[in-house]
Amino acid sequence: MFTGIVELMGTVIEYKPYDDTESGGQGVSVTIGNSENILGDCHIGDSIAINGICLTVTEFNKDSFKVGISPETIKRTNVSSWKSGELVNLERAVSQEVRFGGHYVQGHVDTVANMVSFIPEGNSLIFGFKLRDSQYNKYIVEKGFICIDGTSLTITNVDDDGTFYISMIKHTQENVIMPLKKIGSEVNIEVDLTGKIIEKQITLLLNSQFENKDSTLNNYIEKIIDEKVKKYLGK
Known part of the structure; x- marks a missing residue:
């Protein structure tokens, strides 16, 4: 379980397909660097969300960690677009000591969306998105929660065609990867679990x-x- 409050921006330093002897499947392994600040209490098997995807640590050292990603996860997410040197949002799974400042995030990405607009508004930025898979539009509601690339955000408006918008304050802009993306870029989407349960x-x-x-x-x-x-x- 996560909060959607990004702790750190790490860097993809290796992205490679699994060998058959390593996994028996067609997934990939990814190594994330510049991660020292979240690895002080790390253990093999811990969960870390990378761009909102709950992944299991299989190896780590002082500054980097490695995860394996299954074919199902690759199909659901923007993992296939990751490149060496790319920044990614990181968050450790919650502990008893964590103050819950975002919303309940599972790290189970539902689909991806494309960024369709980017408009400054004072010190804030207004981003517009359109889901790839329209069956998730029913969970997108004004003032509802949404997790985009692992960042807990509030939906500010929804157009009739399903395009939805979020507003990002200056502090968040400086601590997550979204402002670095271009129009047309894919982002990972986890809709609010509450809507699914209801x-x-x-x-x-x-x-x-x-x-x-x-x-x-x-x-x-x-x-x-x-x-x-x-x-x-x-x-």
Whole structure:
């Protein structure tokens, strides 16, 4: 679990496909450098979010660490665009001592979005994004949470076509990678888990009501239909 409060910007120093003998799959291994400030309490198997992706530390030294990334994660995220020398957002998994300043972030990226606009507004920057996979548009709501490349942000507006906007203050601009990106760049998106949970619970409830012919919902629907039929027949 993460907060979406970026601790550090690290640097990709190696990106290479897995050997079959190493993983038996078609994933990649990535080594992140300039990470000394978050590795003082690191252990093999710890979780670190890189651009919002929860990944497991497989090797580390004083200044760098290595992770393995599966094919599923590569398909869901912007990992395939990472290059040596590129900066990435880093956050360690939360501990009992961490003050929860962002929102609940799993590090399970849902999809990617393209940056479609970039407008200064005073000391802030207004960024616009469009999701690659439109089925996630239903979770994008004004004043709702969203995690973009591992940064906890608030959605300020949503257009009818699904384009959504966030406002970034000067402090955040100086501590995350987003202002370094160009129009058209891909970013990792994790929508707010709360919306998914609510949708799932409502779906389960409605299904159970429909499956039970004596349920409150079915009785109510039958009552409405009876009233409409009587009205239509003039009774």
